[in-house]
Amino acid sequence: LYAVDNRLKPGKYLFSGKEDLTGVIFQLLQGREEKLRVTIPEGYSLRQIAQAVDQAGLASSGAFLEAISSGDLLKRVFPDWGSLSTAEGLAFPETYDFARGISATALAEAMLELTRDRVERLIGTATKQGLTRYQACILASIVEKEAKQASDRPLVASVFYNRLHSGMRFESCATVQYALGEHKERLTYEDLKTDSSYNTYLRPGLPPSHISNFGMDSLKAVADPAESDFLFFVSNASEGHYFSRTLGEHERSKRTFLQDRRRQDRDKKR
Numbered sequence: 001l002y003a004v005d006n007r008l009k010p011g012k013y014l015f016s017g018k019e020d021l022t023g024v025i026f027q028l029l030q031g032r033e034e035k036l037r038v039t040i041p042e043g044y045s046l047r048q049i050a051q052a053v054d055q056a057g058l059a060s061s062g063a064f065l066e067a068i069s070s071g072d073l074l075k076r077v078f079p080d081w082g083s084l085s086t087a088e089g090l091a092f093p094e095t096y097d098f099a100r101g102i103s104a105t106a107l108a109e110a111m112l113e114l115t116r117d118r119v120e121r122l123i124g125t126a127t128k129q130g131l132t133r134y135q136a137c138i139l140a141s142i143v144e145k146e147a148k149q150a151s152d153r154p155l156v157a158s159v160f161y162n163r164l165h166s167g168m169r170f171e172s173c174a175t176v177q178y179a180l181g182e183h184k185e186r187l188t189y190e191d192l193k194t195d196s197s198y199n200t201y202l203r204p205g206l207p208p209s210h211i212s213n214f215g216m217d218s219l220k221a222v223a224d225p226a227e228s229d230f231l232f233f234v235s236n237a238s239e240g241h242y243f244s245r246t247l248g249e250h251e252r253s254k255r256t257f258l259q260d261r262r263r264q265d266r267d268k269k270r
Contacts, residue, residue: 035097042093042215059104068108077112089210141210144218145174148239153221158228170200178211
């Protein structure tokens with residue numbers, strides 16, 4: 001009657017039960033499969049992403065973690081990125097629409113491929129400062145966690161580049177938070193002594209892998225950092241940063257930060 005037997009698109013569809021035969025056939029011809037949406041924010045860890053995937057009804061967190069951590073999958077998506085020991089930080093933040101019933105491997109691959117595409121379009125094979133693509137992603141993940149304001153990120157990236165080139169340790173609190181395995185509102189001096197390859201207060205250079213995923217603003221900051229001679233930064237009261245060239249300037253900025261924090265603490269108690 002309809003002569004569409006060779007044009008129907010396979011898949012999983014959601015019907016209300018009120019469609020007539022023509023309406024059902026139209027959907028099958030259009031390929032309008034039921035979609036499930038998941039939003040992955042910037043700064044998420046792999047476990048947080050797995051939880052979001054689970055909550056969206058796409059795959060269990062365990063199945064997703066197993067799929068995205070597959071060495072074969074990482075080699076397939078990043079064949080010329082060198083040896084990647086972990087997928088941490090490589091699932092790009094975005095709002096995704098997937099067909100219901102998609103495999104955990106397919107959705108993990110889609111997130112990884114988006115990262116590869118964004119990085120290679122923006123950076124190519126290496127940054128102008130000499131970081132490989134993977135190293136650039138690691139630095140972008142640190143910038144993502146350190147800078148809440150997009151306007152600060154090029155300067156934050158410049159500080160890390162300046163410290164890297166001068167042989168100074170990064171001394172990034174965000175890497176200590178990752179080493180601790182939990183988020184603490186305020187780090188203690190004992191926390192800064194945590195024995196971990198991710199503790200950049202103790203270890204020179206970049207950590208071995210990402211500490212979170214990263215968004216385009218952080219990636220752009222690493223690809224094209226601000227030109228500065230800043231070596232230090234510390235938070236200010238408005239989620240931005242004070243930037244300093246010398247240790248003396250930095251100590252003054254820290255005192256200002258501590259005064260701001262004490263003032264905020266008093267205001268909260270009122």
